[in-house]
Amino acid sequence: MRCIIVDDEPIAREGIKLLVAEIPQLELLTSFNNAEDASVFIHDTTVDLIFLDINMPGINGIEFAHNIPRQTLIIFTTAYSQYALDSYEVDAIDYLVKPIDPVKFRKAVNKAIIYHSLLINEEKKRVDVEDEYILVKSDRKYFKVNLNEILFVEGLKDYVIIQMENQRIISRMTLKSIHELLPQSIFIRINRSYIINTKYIDSFDNNDVFIKNYEIGIGSSYREDFFKSIATNNALY
Template sequence: MKCIIVDDEPIAREGIRLLIADISQLELAGSFNNAESASNFITETPVDLIFLDINMPGVNGLEFARSIPKDTLVIFTTAYSQYALDSYELDAIGYLIKPIDPAKFRNAVNKALVYHSLLLNEEKKNIDSIEDEYIFVKSDKKYFKIKLSEILFIEGLKDYVIIQLDNQRIISRMSLKTIQNLLPTNIFFRINKSYIINMEHVDSFDNNDIFIGSYEIAIGNSYRNDFLNDFIKNRLSQ
């Protein structure tokens, strides 16, 4: 499970980093001293879990928690107990008081891992099966057979994905991350936080955008190097 730390105290960030390092199921994707930097990061790179301080300069942890995606879990890490009620209203998965007890930290993480697994399983129910050449996706109480080769791109929109075909759009309730994990990576590429493209349908591209038919899709800053390297090294050289 991919996570980040948001805390304005360097010592606190390091302490949480060490606790994360002891849990194999966690992958630390970043560490930030303010909510603004963390917000910019998760806009381009979605994460599953945030270890979040509350009292920080600028945007505080409670304000930041209200702005993050619904499927991103939060464990508050704070020196103050009076914000616990606010954390419950924000559906935080845990509330840890500094200095953080390692056993309580692990319990909170275990709870997050279980809940994250339940979220993924619920979303995957909307994908009946996936084969080498097609998938069955639930939409409007029916399952649609979709050939992978006919998918132009997939757009994530909050709790839904929009699968764009030549002459049809199919909308299904699941996260972009869920369907991305099931697609062959040699064909499909996450180009920004909201889009997965089918590389076989790319007509042209420049440093900022890719073009598929009449569609223009921006290349996210954190995805640009991987896309250009993959396209140039693995495709243009052929």
């Protein structure tokens, strides 16, 4: 699980880093001393778990938690036990009071790992992949969608919109989940919200890709991989 630490206290951040390092299932991406910078980071990077302090300058942990993706899990780490009730409002996995007990930390992480696995399995059940098409659940029915008819896939909070030339299908799942199931030699993620079918690229420049009548921006953190993929796979030919 890809995780980050958000805590304004340097000593607390270092302590959590040591605890994270003891658990092989966790990959620490980075840490932040404020919620504002963390918010910018998770906008462009998939994060599975956040170790989040509550009482911080600026945006506090509870406010920040209300605005993170549904699939990103939270373990609160705070010196103040009175915030425990507030943590339930954002469906936190657990609430750890500093100084953090290593045993309780491990138990909280184990709960997060189990719940993360359940989320992944739930999302994968919504899409069945065959060689040339996918079966997508939408509005209580399954739709057969030919891969070569997909122009792009757009992520919108907890939903994806599969855009074809004359039809769009909306399904409750994450963009990350459907990307993992699509052939990535053809389907490339070019920003936080879009996966495109490279076979339908009409043209592109340094900032945008043009498909039919659609103009889709290339995210700064995705730009290098996009151009590498185009060059490697000769995607336009």
